[in-house]
Amino acid sequence: MRTDSPSDVLPSRDHLPATWRDVPVLDVVIPVFNEEKDLGPCVLRLHDHLTRTFPYPFRITVADNASTDRTPQVAAELADSVGEVRHVRLDQKGRGRALRAVWSASDAPVLAYMDVDLSTDLNALLPLVAPLISGHSDLAIGSRLARSSRVVRGPKREFISRAYNLILRGSLHARFSDAQCGFKAIRGDVARVLLPLVEDTGWFFDTEMLVLAERAGLRIHEVPVDWVDDPDSTVHLVRTATDDLKGVWRVGRALAVGALPLDRLARPFGDDPRDRQLTGVPGGLARQLVGFCVVGALSTLFYLLLYSGFRTFTGSQAANALALLVSAVANTAANRRLTFGVRGRDRAVRHQAQGLVVFGIGLALTSGSLAALGAASGDPAHSTELAVLVAANLAATVLRFLLLRAWVFADRRETSSEATAPAPTPTYDITHAHDLQNPAYDLQNPAHDLTAPRDLTAPHDPRNAR
Known part of the structure; x- marks a missing residue:
């Protein structure tokens, strides 16, 4: 279990300025493995939706984690033909590994991801990221288990999903309702501090991230979604469930023995009213x-x-x-x-x-x-x-x-x-236009070496993150 964590606290939440134009505000990551058939229609549909409905600049990043079919070629063609699309190629499999790589290197202040099948209705995307843009919340998740959600899926997947979330509530005391929905977002400044604590590189990645975020006192916003099951999904349910249970045991054990320095993230923001000192009233x-x-x-x-x-x-x-x-x-x-x-x-x-x-x-x-x-x-x-x-x-x-x-x-x-003293808010150089002429993101470039130590205390410069 990782125990390394930056010693500083997260900055206060701030609403992104309405004049933000030169750097993409939202970076939507689509992790894929052997999705040559669905990738093209998915990206074009998402791009059309964002063009029509999203008021800020955006980027779509296809994170190909070691595909062996034509997925890399399809992703490269999309990056060449659509200006807001880029392609990242990784040599190892793992959805968590792909998200960590792209999110850690992205210059966007709001980061999201969704499954390539677009099972979640895209009308939930703006409600998902709006609380992060406004500074109201730190993470946001789509929930298929909310009362107002409308979901179409088979009884086996329904049972597994509800059983898994009950296990999380009983063993890790999780209060969020749906850990597995492939429709999540996080603020970039929060991701840079939280991701070093997340160990999993597969399907348990986002569950672990949510558990640690909740234990650290971060605010998680839930959005009811309309969701239709993909009958052609390639997810191996038994293997995924087994890996998730192993992850629950590992995280639960680490939390029980205090192996995670979550106290460094606890109460991270200076705008928490519970941190305001009242004369004559001892806190807590x-x-x-x-x-x-x-x-x-x-x-x-x-x-x-x-x-x-x-x-x-x-x-x-x-x-x-x-x-x-x-x-x-x-x-x-x-x-x-x-x-x-x-x-x-x-x-x-x-x-x-x-x-x-x-x-x-x-x-x-x-x-x-x-x-x-x-x-x-x-x-x-x-x-x-x-x-x-x-x-x-x-x-x-x-x-x-x-x-x-x-x-x-x-x-x-x-x-x-x-x-609880607020740390300086990271600054973004929004005067430097983002270069989309070379959409292929070369992870072999030493400047993009995601395994190298990162100075999380330094002001963020998007020119160094690309």
């Missing part, structure tokens, strides 16, 4: 209290179960100390992730050490309560011990929350305030 206090109470209730139950187990073979003081120690480690880890939103392994040891100090205070309170009980009644009943421990833990809980918020995880709030 209500949410932290709810999270702390939930974690505290579960920790208390865990502690009581441990105490009862340890008490069967040791004294009350030793059982109390052991139960508190184990539950304190679990409590600190749970509060770190769920209550205070700290992800990754940075300062994890330090937080646990500070948590043990808080544990020591809780130990002193509960042990003192047990000692006082023993002095008062000699040999108290087990139920009485539990009641006293519950009362002592309630007193210690308030102090624990204050210490966690003000001392253990105080650095988290400082980091968050720094991370």
